[in-house]
Amino acid sequence: MNVTLDGTEPPIEYVGDWAVMDYDPVTRTRKLARVTDLPDGGEKWEWKTEQDCSALVQENATIRQAQEGKRYGDGNTLIARIPMTVWANRLSDPIKQGDDEFLKRWLNDPDHAAFRTKSGRI
Numbered sequence: 001m002n003v004t005l006d007g008t009e010p011p012i013e014y015v016g017d018w019a020v021m022d023y024d025p026v027t028r029t030r031k032l033a034r035v036t037d038l039p040d041g042g043e044k045w046e047w048k049t050e051q052d053c054s055a056l057v058q059e060n061a062t063i064r065q066a067q068e069g070k071r072y073g074d075g076n077t078l079i080a081r082i083p084m085t086v087w088a089n090r091l092s093d094p095i096k097q098g099d100d101e102f103l104k105r106w107l108n109d110p111d112h113a114a115f116r117t118k119s120g121r122i
Helices: 053-067 084-096 100-106 110-115
Strands: 018-024 029-039 043-051
Touching: 043 084, 053 110, 084 100, 100 110
Parallel strands: none
Antiparallel strands: 018 029, 029 043
16 A cells, blocks of 8 residues: 555546556556446456557667668667567567467567567568
């Protein structure tokens, strides 16, 4: 439980009907929760994690522009920078299973282009 210096609980910040339960300024990650009352008198808790990736996306665009014209075989070419929340929730299991094709498809998907630091296809 968070408590302010005067011993009171700080006000809860809301994003829509989601309460911000935790925020990490280093990773720009916040954990949110909401409670739904069930017909039987119980409660259903839902949790989600959001990460502000705007700085990462901008940095990726800058790197992508700087790497224009370089080939993959020219050395250690950085091809992507992916937020840890995406890595943990979407990519870690396929990577652990050695599913390189899944990672290639994911990185080549236009919906994920903002995470690429290299133009072209993998």
